[in-house]
Amino acid sequence: MKKRDDVLVGIVMALAIIVAIVGSLWLARGGLSKGYALYAKFPWSSGLKQGQPVLLAGVNVGYVDQVELRQDGTVLTTFRVGKSYKVPQGTVATVIPNGIFGDMAIALTPKRPTPLSIPENDTIPVGPSSPGIAELTSKGDSIATSVNAITTALQKELVASGGVADLRKTLASSNALMLNMNKLVSEFSAVAAEQNRQLTLTQASLRRATSGVDSAKIDSTLKNVRATSENFAILSADFQKTSAKLDSVIAKANNGPGSVGLALNDPGAYNDVRALIQHMDSIMVDLKKNPRRYINLRIF
Amino acid sequence: MRNIGVDSVPLAAIVAAFIGAVTAFQTRYQLFGGVQLSVVGLISRQSIILELGPLLTGLVLTGRVGARITAEIGTMRVTEQIDALETLAYDPIGYLVVPRLLAAIIMVPMLTILANAIGVGTAFLTAILATDVSASAFSEGLRLAFSPFQIIYSIIKATIFGAAIAFFCSYEGYNTTAGAEGVGRSTAQAVVITSVAILVLDALTALLLAPYLQA
Structure with a gap:
């Protein structure tokens, strides 16, 4: 009986220990196999910790094994991927939020399908992190x-500060303004209708006046106007000839060697005339002063 | 160890199974829309391993094992068997209390581990059979942010609870007086004191060790 008890106790203890170990391994790694190691350097505050999942194209393929804080601003993360999974070359590792409780995961995103895979213990390049x-x-x-x-x-x-009250006042004023504008528009409409009526009457009168015009008189008037215009053209031509002649006379007077030209252009003649006038002025002044020198009036 | 551990397995298993099932079921229907269903696995695991497994196992064993320890030792006291041991130069503490204390310290963690496993297992079955949670979603939640320290935390709690059960119940039994009525009173008092002590120790353990769970 004693031996049987010992066996039962041993069985229960062994079972409990096996359950604890296998359960922990399954929960932490997803199986008894440890998988192969890969590395990635993420920036600080990426929020990674041991045991978080590693997703390859959305499939859980491993777990974060170790997180080492470095002084260069990075966190060297060791994660393990199940041996049955191969990470394609060109894959980028990013830290993504996992769930709504602030947990994080490593997402491995392949650029394209390729039979070439990243070897064990290699470092995967890091892509931009998603906002957590x-x-x-x-x-x-x-x-x-x-x-x-x-x-x-x-x-x-x-x-x-009473902005709403002001706004209400403004709206009330706008309503009043709109009412006034409506009234004004109706008045304008009435005026326009009256103008339209007057215009119609004027057009009718004009039409009547047009129909009463004598076309023979208009024709003779037009002929007279045309004759007058022709005469005016002849007169204009004569005037142009006269003008040309006058231009040539003036040109001769200005440039020619004649007496008119010299009188107009010779500065000597001008000076002589000016000296003559001054001389005459002095004679007139002297005449006013001493009239008897020039006028000697003797009656007897 | 047979009495404390092996004979308590069915009771601990039944309690753990129902607790796991209820936890998964309640968790699923407390989730608001948009929350991913793997949360059911996560919350079930955390609830059972960190709290419900060790605590309920401890309380159940208080009723089943602790009461028995108090009654045994109390009866020995009122029938003067302990006095006889002292007369024969046996140390009654070493002869009666220490083996029970060691058995409880060893077997309660074992029972707790089994209870945790059974609780998580029934939570898994309940979630995939009785709710719309898929097996893969529940497994994903189970493994989310798991660290082995959570198992150790559960074992530490169970060890403390086992020690508390053996200590308080042996103490009450050892100090039993006034005949058969005193045995009954000591047994009831031992169960109450041990239950309260387990709850207080549970809170203290959480206060001391919970920060390490975040590492």
């Missing part, structure tokens, strides 16, 4: 803050 829940929440928070600020400003401008 925290980042999106932060952006949402900043947007909410901005909206709140705008709402506060609107509250201040429109409610606290």
